[in-house]
Structure formats: structure tokens, C-alpha cells
Amino acid sequence: MADVAREAGVSIATVSRALRGRPGVGEETSRRIRAVAERLAYVVSPEASHLSRRETGRVAVVVPQLAPWFYATMVGEVVRLLRDAGLDTLLYEVDGPEERGRFVEELPARRKVDAVVLLALPLTPSQRDRLDLLGVRVVVAGGRLRDLPHVEVDDLAVAHTAVDHLVGLGHRDIAMVRTSDTDETPWEADLLRSRGWSERLRHHGLEPREELRVTVEIGPRAGVEAVQRLLALPQRPTAVFAYSDELAAGVVVGAREAGLRVPEDLSVIGVDGHPIAELLDLTTVDQHVAEQAARTVTTVLHLVGRTADGDPVDPAEQVGHAAEPLSVVLDHTLVVRSSTAPPSSAG
Amino acid sequence: MADVAREAGVSIATVSRALRGRPGVGEETSRRIRAVAERLAYVVSPEASHLSRRETGRVAVVVPQLAPWFYATMVGEVVRLLRDAGLDTLLYEVDGPEERGRFVEELPARRKVDAVVLLALPLTPSQRDRLDLLGVRVVVAGGRLRDLPHVEVDDLAVAHTAVDHLVGLGHRDIAMVRTSDTDETPWEADLLRSRGWSERLRHHGLEPREELRVTVEIGPRAGVEAVQRLLALPQRPTAVFAYSDELAAGVVVGAREAGLRVPEDLSVIGVDGHPIAELLDLTTVDQHVAEQAARTVTTVLHLVGRTADGDPVDPAEQVGHAAEPLSVVLDHTLVVRSSTAPPSSAG
DNA sequence: CTGAAAGCGCTTACAG
């Protein structure tokens, strides 16, 4: 910056103002400064700028995993929208209970960001409390945590929608295939969808049979394994509600490997709106991931006082906004395709 | 830091040394300082530290998209390994030609990182040249760019492996299903696998028929569309080599929708080692993504002079290392499953 | 409209 100032024949204070677009710099002076900066291919040092301004221009996004479709899609969207607002994204992947423990212990994001987004991150109660040490705004997406601002779908209602669809088709023996992390940390979405399954069956006067609720470890063949277990039961289900589309896909493949037809012999419904559901023509409950990402970013921008274009919000105005609810529960949509139909025995 | 210094009764210089573990601080003094820092829940400001040390402790990872399996898996691994080495990851998603143009124009990562990793990023020649303005080390993964250090598989050889497998089974009418970005930017992996297909067919004395090379736009049903086009041909192929496992999965689904059996009526082979290949029992060429990620991180650490544990490398030693080749071409592996078999007409 | 100066929170030769 000193170089630019010298070349332009002004002080570094003026260069700083001109480059930041602050008022109080002559039209002509400003133009000259910009021209010099351009010619020298100069860009302001973010480190120094942040040190002075006491903000980082960064937000941390923390995910348990990145490869599963939900996370990859959410993160991709969030990163893009934050960038549009002029914010950089620091990504942390904390897989498994030990790494999560280490993360909240060390808090590597501390003092490095203006806000952090926790994406469907299972935390134990004691881990949740350490979050306060972050010293920055926290937004929870894909779940809720304490009283922190959150963006989510209502997983109980998601399960109700799926069960209603199957019951409406005439199914009475409806299984639930759920997944689980290996540890004991409560995985919110899974717990709620599972609870929604049993709740809603009872609501329809059906008793949820425990042997119809199978839990499998995540993996490419998880759904296949689940359906194998279900088909070994004396009283087989005629329909399956799977925690996710990936699991539902496995259930379909497993059913076909066992010689069953879908949907004639077994109806299958998943959750997500995953491309694999479109490929295999699976009925699903779409949870509108792109919109969840958009609302998450909106909340973040609100908390750090920026607009979607990256402009700072007028502090006076900001106070008014603060009254708005920061947490939001988004809608989901039933997408009926060819993997669900009335049970053949119901005709 | 001033607070800690006051509490511990020393200067901030000593606090800095103690906390960074630099030599020249008394055992006892150091212990006391650490205890105070702990009690005050103090952590060094990375901004200030970096400003002083002239390094950021960050690396940028740039991807065209995040949702596709290859990218999500690579990024997840890279982020984790960088974190183990004490480095943070700044993620940029630059989808489509305009965003890529904007990215190299604005270079948002400039002065924010110690190195940048370009992940299979298609760039035009003029865009490549602007990379020099980044002013930091660049590592290319999943492809190569100019003379920059790179980590990749040999996509020509990948195609050869796939074609050899099909020819070895007795196939002579072998189709290639490739994908494409919408713009004209050369997509290295696609071009090479496509070229490898025709090259290798000729090598086996077979003429690559252009109508057997179909290009589809990426999407969940891309493979389905491709196979529909192929089946409309007067002389149908007996085998398909698909650019990726996701595409191969679509081809299998499309073939079955058309009433064909896989592999009896159509053999299908993909590339990646994607979980969907395991789910559908597809033959594939595994490109060992986790290893590509590991080698990429190794290269980055080498360039920024760190060990995998995050320790700085002794500068003297580092010079010696610099002689090592920074670019590496990794092996791939043919994984034979049930989607490929001899053509039924070949019996 | 513009500049001199203090300050952001560290690190590291340089002296003791």
C-alpha cells in the first residue's frame, strides 16, 4: 500500500480510503489511486485489514462428513452464497465422536471467523456448552442445538408425510430403515424420523412393531442389508420408509436381488430429493436442500450485519432487523414416483 | 496477550515465545504462562500472528462443483489431512465458465493463503496465465495444468484398462458415454478417457465408430439418455464404457428400463470407485480418490515447508527435498463385478 | 478533501 501511495503521490490513509470506497476522497484522486493499484496488481492484505477492523470476513462451516449428498450439496450452496456476500468459507470436517470432542476442545476456528455454521453436527450436552467459548455467532443448520438460531425441516413432520402416504395407499405393515453413527451421540434427524414413524403409525391406529424398525450402519450396501433382515421376518412388511434416499436405493436394490418387485411386492419411500431418487424413480420427501442453504446464509449475514451483496448493514437499521425471528422451519414436499403403490394383497 | 503477560508477570514477548514453544523460556516461567493462558481461555489471534510471521496457515481449495462424489470425497479428505497438519482450508466453488472467469479475474484467494489447490478445474489458456498473480504455490489435483505440480491418474491408461477388459471378454462393438460441461473449456479427464477409448480400440484392430461415442449433459438421468440413444442405433453396441460410475449406473438403469439384461445383453463399465458401483455391483476402474487426496496434501505440505504433523521443516533440509519430483501419476485398479461379461452373441 | 499518528495483536532480531 505504501508503494501505491508513493506512486499516486498521496498518503496511505488516502489510498486506504479510496480502495475501500469510503467517502472523503476527491473524485480525481480516487481515480488516480485506483489506476495505480490496478497497474501494480495491488490488493489489500486481508490480514492487516482484518486486524485493524476487528473482523475476519470469514465464516466457518463445520460438518461431520462431506461426502454424503446432503452435506456436499449444502456446503456447496452455502459457500457460493457466502462468496456472493463477500465472505470466505473455512471448512472443517469433524468425523466421529473423538474428532468432535477434539474440535470443541481445541476450537480451531476460534478467533478466525465472524460466525460459524454447524451443519447437522451431533454434539453431546457438554460439547454444546463449550460452543460459547467460540466467542462468535453460531448458526445451526439441519437440526437445532440449545437456543441457537437454526434452519431446519421438521423431521417429525417429514416422517408423518411419508407414513401418511404409505398408509393412504393401504399399507399396514410399514417398516422403518434407519441409520446410525457408531457412537451414542443423538443424531437428531434420525431420532425424529424414527419417532415420527412410530407416532404416526399409532395415530393411524397401527401398532409399530419393533422388529420392523431396523438400524443399519451407514455404507453403500446398508439398504441392501436392511431389506435382507426385513425379508427374513416371519411377517414381512409391504412397505419401507427409509431414513434417506441413499438408503431407499439400497432397499430397492436389495429387494430386487431377493426377487421381489418394487412397488408390486414392496413399496419404498425415502427422504432427501437426492439425484439417485430421480434415477431410480423413487418416491421421496424432498427436503429442499438449496433453500435450507439459502436461509442459513441469510441468517449468517443477518448476524454479521451484511447484505447478500456484501454491503455492511447500517447499524441503526440492523437493530430493527434483530427483532425478526432468526430460526426457521422449512417446508418439505412429497414427490410421488413409481416406487410406491398399493400393496398387492390390498386389492 | 497483554492480559496474560500482566497476570503472569512477564512481558508479552515472553508470553509469545512460551505459547509458540520457542526455545529460550525458563521451564518454570513457561509453565506459569501456559497456566494463565489456560485459565483465561486465551488463544493467540491468528490474524496478528500471521501478519507478523508473513504466512497465513491457510490453503485454498478450488473446485468447479462440490456435490459430485469425486469432488466431495477429495475435498473431505484434503480438508482433514490439512487440518492434521495444522492448516485451515478456505473453500471456493467456481461453477461454470463465467464464475471461473470471475475467479481468475478477481482472485479472491489472493493474499489469504499460503498455497492453493486446484481440483480438476477446467481453465482456458488465458485463465491459466493469470494464476501467476496469485503469488502463492499452486498444486493441481485430478489433472494437470501448465508446468504446475500435479497429482493425477493417467486417464488415457484408465480408458485403456477399461477397453482392454471389454475386448478381453470378446466385445467388439464398444460404446463410450462421456459427459461435458456446457462450455468449450477442455475438460481434461473427459477428453483423455474419450481419446483413450478410440486409441485403444484401434490398438486392438477395431475401428471406433463415431456414433458409438455419445456425449450427454450431466444430470441424474444422463446415463439413461445415453443408453436410449445407443439402443436406437441400427448396429447396437454390446458393451459400454462410461466416463464415470454415476453415468454407468444410469446406463444400467436405462438398459433395464429398455428391457435389456446387464450383463447378458449389455456389459457396462465405469470409472471412479463410487459407492453406487458397489451398490449396483458395477465393474469399475477405481481411481483411488483417498490416495489422490493424500498425495495432494503431501505436495502442499512440501511446498509450504511443513510436515504432516504441522511442524515446520528445517529450511536447510527443505532444500534437499526440493529435488524430489512434486508431480505424481497414481495407479488405478480394475474392479471386476457383475456388470461385465462376454457378449451373448460371442458364445 | 487529505495527512500524521495511534492502534489492531502479535513476532522476532537485538540487547542485556
Add this chain to the structure above:
DNA sequence: CTGAAAGCGCTTACAG
């Protein structure tokens, strides 16, 4: 082993 001081590269009241 420890401290005073300069410096990292900016930003922003405070004066003109």
C-alpha cells in the same frame, strides 16, 4: 532466560 522496541500492513478518529 527475558525485555524493550521495531515492524507486520492496514484503518480510522482527529486535525487541518
